[in-house]
Amino acid sequence: MDSVEKLVDRLRAAGPWQLILISVVLAELFTLLFSTLQSYLYWGHVSVQVLIVGAGDALIVTIFVATIITILSWQISALKQKLKSREEAEKQFRVLAYYDTLTGLPNRVMFKEVLGQAIKAAEREKEGELGLLFIDLDDFKRVNDSLGHDLGDQLLHAVTERLLVSTRSSDYIARSEDEEAPDVLSRLGGDEFTVLLRRLVHVEDAGKVAARLQNDLSEAFVIGGQEIFITASIGIAVYPNDGKDVHALLKNADAAMxxxxxxxxxxxxYYTPAMNFSALEVLTVERKLHKAVENNELQLFYQPKKSLAKDKVTGMEALLRWKPAGGEMVLPSQFISIAEETGLIIELGKWALGRACAQAKQWQEAGYEPIVMSVNLSSRQFDQKDLVDVVSNALIDSGLEARFFELEITESAVMRDPDGAMRVLAVLKEMGVTISIDDFGTGYSSLNYLRMIPLDYLKIDRSFVVNIGRVRSDEAIIKAIIGIAHSLDLRVTAEGVESIEQLSFLRACGCDEIQGYIVSPPVPDSEVERLLYRSNSPIFP
Incomplete structure (x- = not known):
């Protein structure tokens, strides 16, 4: 029995041509055997001869047919395996070609195809509109650089998960060719995402989706044990009003973003045709800003801060201005955001720090009473790795003592990475630099972090001050901010003060400093000495 099984195993292991050879040899052996038997059985038993010869022929045919069937079955099996491998390769290629490897979302290639199909369907059906949301995470490069790329990838994955939850339950994430796909969420690359809204009944619905996405993204992400805050800017383009093909819709949604x-x-x-001209202006401004420092086109204006207790100017805030050669003064709102987006704010900010410190020292050397020079830092500046060195060098080069220098940072910049902010601010505070939170009350500060961050001042945003005497809830917020600050041994500056009514209210609440047009608008350095000379003149009637 064992020998038979070994023979079968050997036959299975044999190749097709070996089996053919074996079958031929076996056929010859069986023919010889039957011929021998025929010679012994011929004595009168003719039927036995015929039977034996027939049996031999039948056996030969059977072995031959079995061999052919075996060969064909092997060939068919090999073909099936080859087809299966090809299908798996094509499937893998499709995944790599059409899906983002980090998030699993459709990528730019697939999104364009789906958008093109949706446009054709909308043209054919003549029903509803298409909404395209172009999402870009604010300051993601800064977050990615500070966290490291591994944690940055984790943040992107977490953002994706939150976007998936935020979109409607019918929202499309990944589909095959024949599945219904109401909406599409895609990652175009980097920190850019898109959402395609099909059968948009009301244009306003696209804005509702965008608002929901932004609200859900505003909650803290916990990455690597750290709380990270991220926001998003979203541009909206609607088919067919804002574009009738893939390229136009993407371009216009990008412009809106x-x-x-x-x-x-x-x-x-929402996209408007005027935004295309704005995009051109952005490129123009960016090109000119690159040469602003080199061409000595930047200058600082100064707005005083006045102590309500001492009733005199005790500080100045340096504000960046730009006057291109042969042109008019460019408003900060027209170039600061572009400088931040392109990263040019780092170079511009470094120049401003050095110039402000030098100017404060010059006023001291001219015999004026020392005042605190304040410089506002953008989020991108605050996150630069050499910030402490930049500040230290500005102080050393100018000879200004650190106690006469103040940095203003927004609470949103601090709360994006509170632990990292505390480390940087602690070093600056140890140097003797004054630290102030700008626009306080407009962000999402945690009182727990506010207690731990090394601060000196809270600066009440002008949006609350302007409503003094008109909106009681804003007055209540101002009182609360001043009360919280003083309980934490912090001082308070109110910005945007323009009227006696506002001044009286702030003074009654115990506000420490004010800043605004009631004291002075921002002025060039040539007019500051007049303000310093007049610093002892009363502003309270």
Missing amino acids: YHAKSKGRNNYQ
Whole structure:
């Protein structure tokens, strides 16, 4: 029995041509055997001879047919395996070609195909509109550089998960060719995402989706044990009004997104034709800004801060201005956001720090009473790795003592990475630099972090001050901010003060400093000495 099984195994292991050879040899052996038997059985048993010869022929045919069937079955099996491998390769190629490897979302290639199909369907059905949301994460490069690329990838993955949850339950994430796909969420690359809204009944619905996405993204992400805050700017383009093909819709949604960034970020904007001209202006401004420092086109204006207790100017805030050669003064709103987006703010900010410190020292040397020079830092400046060195060098080069220098940072910049902010601010505070939180009350500060961050001042945003005497809730917020600050041994500056009514209210609440047109608008350095000379003149009637 064992020998038979070994023979079968050997036959299975044999190749097709070996089996053919074996079958031929076996056929010859069986023929010889039957011929021998025929010679012994011929004595009168003719039927036995015929049977034996027939049996031999039948056996030969059977072995031959079995061999052919075996060969064909092997060939068919090999063909099936080859087809299966090809299908798997094609499937893998499709995944790599059409899906983002980090998030698993459709990539730019697939999104364009789906958008093109959606446009054709909309043209054919003549029903509803298409909405395209172009999402760009604000300051993601800064976050990515500070966290490291591995944690940055984790953040992108977490953002994707939150976007998936935020979109409607019918929202499309990944589909095959024949599945229904109401909406599409895609990652175009980097920190850019898109959402395609099909059968848009009302144009306003696209804005509602955008607002929901921004609201859900505003909650803290916990990455690597750290709380990270991220916001998004969203541009909206609608088919067919804002474009009738893939290229036009993507381009116009992108333009709307950049317009949202120019409006202060963390908002959404619908596309308008004028935005194409704005995009051209952005490129023009960026090109000119590259040479602004080299061509000595930048200058600082100064707005005083006045102590309510001492009733005199005790500080100056340096504000960046730009006057291109042969041109008019460019408003900060027209170039600061572009400088931040392109990264030019680092170079411009470094120049401003050095110039402000030098100017404060010059006033001291001219015999004026020392005042605190304040410089506002953008989020991107605050996150630069050599910030402490930049500040230290500006102080050393100018000879200004650190106690006469103040840095203003927004609470949103601090709260994006509170732990990292505390480390940087602690070093600056140890140097003797004064630290102030700008625009306080407009962000999402945690009182726990506010207690731990090394601060000196809270600066009440002008949006609250302007409503003094008109909106009681804003007055209540101002009182609360001043009360919280003083309980934490912090001082308070109110900005945007323009009227006696506002001044009286702030003074009654115990505000420490004010800043605004009631004291002075921002002025060039040539007019500051007049303000310093007049610093002892009363402003309270």
